[in-house]
Structures are given as C-alpha cells and as structure tokens.
Amino acid sequence: MNNYTNSGRIILTIIIAMCFRIVPWPGFLTSINPDWVLLVLIYWAIAVPERIGIFHAWTIGLLIDVLTGRVFGQYALAYTLVIYVCLLLHKRLRQFPLPQQGFFIFFCLLFTQMLLFWLQNIQHSAQLHAYFWLPVVTGTLCWPVIYTALRRVRLSRRTK
Amino acid sequence: MDSLRATLSVLVDPLKYLVNLPTVLIEQASDSVSSFSTLKKENAKLRDEQFIDKTRLLKFDSLEKENIRLRALLENSFKLGEQLLIAELLSINTAPYENIVVVNKGTRFGVHPQQPVLDANGVVGQVFRALPFSSEIMLITDPNHAIPVQVNRNGLLTIAVGSGQLNRLNLPFLPNNADIRPGDLLITSGLGGTFPSGYPVAVVDDFTPITNKPFVNITATPKAMLDRNRELLIVWSDSSPVSLSTPPTLNEKGSEISTSAPSIDNGLVNEAPEVKPTKKKEGKPTTRSGLSNKTPKPVQSETAGTDQSSLSGLTRKAPREAPARIDGDE
Numbered sequence: 001m002n003n004y005t006n007s008g009r010i011i012l013t014i015i016i017a018m019c020f021r022i023v024p025w026p027g028f029l030t031s032i033n034p035d036w037v038l039l040v041l042i043y044w045a046i047a048v049p050e051r052i053g054i055f056h057a058w059t060i061g062l063l064i065d066v067l068t069g070r071v072f073g074q075y076a077l078a079y080t081l082v083i084y085v086c087l088l089l090h091k092r093l094r095q096f097p098l099p100q101q102g103f104f105i106f107f108c109l110l111f112t113q114m115l116l117f118w119l120q121n122i123q124h125s126a127q128l129h130a131y132f133w134l135p136v137v138t139g140t141l142c143w144p145v146i147y148t149a150l151r152r153v154r155l156s157r158r159t160k
Numbered sequence: 161m162d163s164l165r166a167t168l169s170v171l172v173d174p175l176k177y178l179v180n181l182p183t184v185l186i187e188q189a190s191d192s193v194s195s196f197s198t199l200k201k202e203n204a205k206l207r208d209e210q211f212i213d214k215t216r217l218l219k220f221d222s223l224e225k226e227n228i229r230l231r232a233l234l235e236n237s238f239k240l241g242e243q244l245l246i247a248e249l250l251s252i253n254t255a256p257y258e259n260i261v262v263v264n265k266g267t268r269f270g271v272h273p274q275q276p277v278l279d280a281n282g283v284v285g286q287v288f289r290a291l292p293f294s295s296e297i298m299l300i301t302d303p304n305h306a307i308p309v310q311v312n313r314n315g316l317l318t319i320a321v322g323s324g325q326l327n328r329l330n331l332p333f334l335p336n337n338a339d340i341r342p343g344d345l346l347i348t349s350g351l352g353g354t355f356p357s358g359y360p361v362a363v364v365d366d367f368t369p370i371t372n373k374p375f376v377n378i379t380a381t382p383k384a385m386l387d388r389n390r391e392l393l394i395v396w397s398d399s400s401p402v403s404l405s406t407p408p409t410l411n412e413k414g415s416e417i418s419t420s421a422p423s424i425d426n427g428l429v430n431e432a433p434e435v436k437p438t439k440k441k442e443g444k445p446t447t448r449s450g451l452s453n454k455t456p457k458p459v460q461s462e463t464a465g466t467d468q469s470s471l472s473g474l475t476r477k478a479p480r481e482a483p484a485r486i487d488g489d490e
Contacts, residue, residue, distance in 0.1 A: 022252040031256040066168045068254040
C-alpha cells in the first residue's frame with residue numbers, strides 16, 4: 001500500500017514539473033525557465049533510489065522529447081546519464097548540506113545543457129542565444145525550493 | 161520512429177491542453193463579460209469591413225476570370241482551389257530560443273508536415289511536425305527556415321531567411337545592384353513547392369547600400385502578426401496544373417478559351433467538378449471534427465468560392481491582397 005501512494009506521488013510531481021516546463025512565463029522568464037523535470041527526478045533519485053531507476057529516467061526523457069519537440073532521445077540520454085550518477089552517489093549526496101548539493105546540481109544541469117547543445121549542433125549548426133545557459137543557474141537557485149517542497153511531499157506520506 | 165513519437169504524444173499532449181487551459185478560461189471569461197455596447201460597436205465595424213471587402217471582391221471576381229482566361233491562352237492553368245483549416249495556438253512554450261509554436265490541430269484533421277500556414281495578413285510558417293492532437297509550426301522567422309520570395313513590384317526572386325527575431329527576416333542573397341527598395345512587398349514565389357505563390361510575406365525595411373561589398377544586408381518585416389495572433393490557417397495548397405482539355409466545353413466560343421469556359425462564365429462556384437476530389441479528401445476531417453470538437457472549424461473554401469464570402473474571414477483575405485497586387489503592377 002505504501003508503494004502505491006509513493007509512486008503515485010512521484011508521478012504526480014513529475015507531471016506537475018512537466019507542466020511547469022511548458023508553461024509560457026511572461027517575457028524574460030520564459031528563457032530562464034529551468035528544467036523542472038530533471039530537478040524533480042534528481043530529488044527522487046536521491047531520496048528513494050529504490051523507486052527511480054535509469055529506465056524511468058529514460059522513459060521520462062523520451063516523453064520530454066515529445067513534449068518539447070526535440071529530436072528523439074536527446075533528453076532521454078541526458079536524463080539517463082545524470083540519474084545514473086545521482087543513483088551512484090545518492091548516499092553521499094544525502095549527507096551534503098544544501099549549498100553543497102546545489103553545487104552538485106549545478107554541474108548536473110550544466111552537463112545536461114552541454115550535452116543538449118552538442119546534440120543540437122550535430123543536427124544543424126544551432127544558433128543559440130546566450131540565454132540558453134541561464135536555466136542552469138536558475139535551476140540551481142530553484143533547487144532548495146524543490147528540495148524542501150518535495151521533502152514535505154515525501155514525508156507527509158509517512159506521518160499518515 | 162514517427163509512429164512512436166505519435167503514440168507517446170498521445171500521453172503527453174493532454175498536458176499541453178492542460179497548460180493552455182487558463183488562457184482559454186480567461187478568454188472565455190472576458191468574452192462573456194464584454195458589454196452590449198462593445199459588441200454592437202464591433203458588429204458595426206465588422207459589417208463595415210465586410211461591406212468594403214465585398215466590394216473589393218467584385219473586382220477580384222473579374223480579375224480572376226481574366227487571369228484564368230489569360231492562363232488559358234498560355235495553356236497553363238493552375239487550380240486556384242485551396243483548402244483551409246483554422247487552428248488555434250496553444251499557449252505553451254517548448255523551446256524559448258526557437259521560433260516554433262504549437263497549434264491544436266494535428267494529424268486527426270489531416271494536417272501533415274510542410275503544409276504552409278497563414279494568417280489574415282500573410283505567411284506565418286509551415287507545419288514542422290504533425291502529431292495526432294497537436295502540431296508544431298515553424299515560423300518564417302526561425303533561423304533554420306528559409307522561404308522563397310519574390311518582390312511584388314518587379315518579380316525579383318530571392319530567399320528570405322529567418323533571423324530568430326519575430327519581427328525580422330534577412331534577405332542575404334541579393335547582389336548590391338538588385339532592384340529592391342524600402343517598402344517593397346515580398347510575396348511567395350511558389351518556387352520550392354511548399355508555399356503557394358502570391359501570398360504576402362514581408363515588407364522590406366530601410367537599408368543603406370554598401371558600395372564596396374558584393375551583397376547587401378537587407379532586412380524585411382513579416383506581414384503576419386507572428387507574436388499577436390492566436391488563430392492560424394493551415395493550407396492545403398493544390399497547385400497541380402489543370403489540364404485544359406478535360407473539362408467539357410459547354411459554350412463554344414473560341415478554341416482555347418472555351419476549354420476553361422465553364423469556370424469562367426458561370427462564376428467561379430461552377431468550378432465544383434474540378435475541386436470535387438480534393439473536397440472529398442477534406443470531407444473526412446470535417447465530420448470528425450464535428451464529432452470530437454464542439455466548434456468544427458475546418459472551413460472549406462477555395463479562394464475562388466467567392467460567393468460564400470460571408471462564411472468566414474478567409475475569403476476576405478485574398479481579395480484584400482489581390483487588388484493591392486494589381487495596383488502594384490500598374
């Protein structure tokens with residue numbers, strides 16, 4: 001029974017993150033919209049590594065590819081690699097204080113964005129704005145918010 | 161691979177509609193509270209517009225007939241029939257650094273990639289990817305998009321490349337001595353086959369000729385309101401040449417002219433036998449939309465079918481541009 005509620009919550013948070021991903025923010029905010037889905041996935045991979053696997057990351061990456069109209073497998077590859085590292089390091093990451101976690105998240109997001117940049121450049125020489133890199137910074141800044149919010153979501157189950 | 165994408169998109173597309181929902185609700189709310197006087201004012205304005213457009217249409221009719229007659233003389237006639245489908249923008253944001261928008265009509269309505277997309281003012285872009293419930297449209301201003309255009313004044317052919325900014329197109333392939341002036345209207349040339357010819361694309365901006373370089377940097381502003389429109393027209397252009405011998409000659413006057421006579425003399429509505437096969441193709445989406453959507457939008461109308469001009473805004477569009485074109489030629 002516990003399993004059910006938990007995976008339900010995970011799926012719900014990921015769906016909400018997907019919505020956040022495509023919401024049209026006003027003006028400048030659109031271009032700095034962080035990759036919410038990846039952040040949520042990282043949190044769950046660190047918090048409940050027995051629930052989130054590489055296959056989940058891959059599937060969700062594919063869905064994001066479809067959602068945002070990218071070439072198939074682009075996000076799937078990026079998410080898979082990032083989640084793999086998170087699963088390897090999850091015990092250590094849990095002990096980190098938030099700023100140090102943020103440091104790790106920053107490099108995860110930077111790696112994802114570089115991978116996407118590289119993959120887009122392979123398809124066609126992409127003319128990307130400098131804003132392309134801003135979501136890395138905003139994503140890092142959003143990490144404490146996501147961490148505390150999802151922690152509350154996860155623990156509220158246990159108190160019930 | 162495409163079918164896999166289509167399947168997965170069925171899972172994901174509800175999210176797009178979910179995110180779009182607040183916009184729709186706000187729109188409906190503002191619609192429902194708009195006052196009687198506003199509506200009346202709008203009604204009067206629209207009636208005026210329609211009156212003017214209808215008057216222009218009269219001229220358009222005769223011009224079109226003349227055009228068909230001339231084409232008949234040249235023994236090369238093209239079907240003027242084009243089918244249109246109104247699609248609404250979904251207000252979602254997929255990639256901020258790309259000029260791609262998502263609309264709410266997909267392969268269920270027969271949309272397929274590379275279809276031209278217009279609005280009431282000009283060319284918007286082309287269908288980039290068609291999914292079952294939505295499709296992605298690449299705007300003409302996308303850096304990866306190029307559209308073959310023609311200067312309306314003198315027929316000079318060139319290519320307009322997107323700049324990445326919503327209000328600018330680049331014309332990088334014009335030599336320094338090209339006959340092009342600020343304010344020139346660029347229309348689609350029909351080369352390349354994706355876009356039907358004759359639709360307005362952009363107006364050339366001011367530029368300063370640089371004498372010591374082989375090419376000039378000329379920019380143009382798109383006619384279509386790329387950042388303001390919520391409704392777009394997806395076009396099924398069918399520019400296959402009409403063989404002039406097939407239509408039965410009803411009234412024998414002259415050898416060449418009589419072949420296209422049925423469409424000339426009895427007004428353009430009589431083109432029905434020609435357009436029929438394509439209409440049949442459209443029939444399916446129409447009925448489907450009637451079932452699935454409470455506002456069945458696919459409007460079938462040829463630019464030729466002027467008698468039904470009251471049906472929708474689309475027939476209004478063509479005549480508005482057509483006289484301008486003719487005036488420009490004179």
